[in-house]
Amino acid sequence: MEIENPSNPTQTSAPVPQFPALSAVEATGGVEKRKIIIPPHRLNPLKERWLEIYTPLVEQLMLQVKVNQAKKTITLRTSPQTTETGALQKGADFVQAFILGFEVRDALALLRVDDLYIDSFTIQDVKDLHGDHLSRAIGRIAGRDGAVKYAIENATKTRIVLADNHIHILGSFTHIGMARNAICSLILGSPPSQVYGRLQGTAAAANQRF
Structure with a gap:
């Protein structure tokens, strides 16, 4: 048996073999599926924007998509053409974001972008409010014509959805934390001008660090 001598400059090492990428089906050992429930109030918006949702799922992520209108569900599954192992989770997160109202x-x-997430909570998670108190809290978060919500989004580089007493924030981990702190302060009764002033200082400090 011939043994390679590293001190011999005339002897070259064997080339590193190159293998084609495994499909997601081959990598996981079988077809993976995700089923997403469509709330009744999001069914019509889904129909209206379906082509914009379907195209990246099939052409970019190489997933198979099936909609069951009777059961109000969307099923995503990997295919032999799916090469990205995280494609199914990305596709499910994308569809779920639209279902939540984004x-x-x-x-x-x-x-x-890989480091984006969705954080969801309710106003009652912060403070047990009902009736007019709940309505006023929602009004402080939104502001007139959505001005306060837009200001928080711009300062924290996030997107926010207000759905009754549910709040959904899309962004990076750090920016979600800033937006959530601002929203919680509004829920607890702080005036929007005061919250926005603190938020601008926090956002400026975060931008200097990064």
């Missing part, structure tokens, strides 16, 4: 253009960021 615009398609904002939800698409989940397919392009």
Whole structure:
């Protein structure tokens, strides 16, 4: 048996073999599926924007997609053409973001950027409010014509959806934390001007660190 001598400059090592990438089906040993429930109030928006949702799932992530209107579900599954092992989770996060109320253009960021997440909570998770107190808290978060919500989004580089007493925030981990702190302060009764002033200082400090 011939043994390679590293001190011999005339002897060259064997070339590193190159193997084609495994498909997601081959890598996981079988077809994977995700089933997402469509709330009744999001069924019509889904139909209206379906082509914008379907196209990246099939052409970019190489997933198979099936909609069951009777059961109000969307099923995603890997195919032999799916090469990215995280494609199914990305596709499910993208669809779920739209179901929660985010615009398609904002939800698409989940397919392009790896460190984006969605954080969801309710106003009652912060303070037990009901009736007029709950309505006033929602009003402080939104502001007139959505001005406060837009200001928080711009300062923290996030996207926010207000759905009754549910709040969904799309962004990076750090930016979600800033937006959530601002929203919690509003829920607890802080005036929007005061919250926005603190938020601008926090956002400026975060931008200097990064």
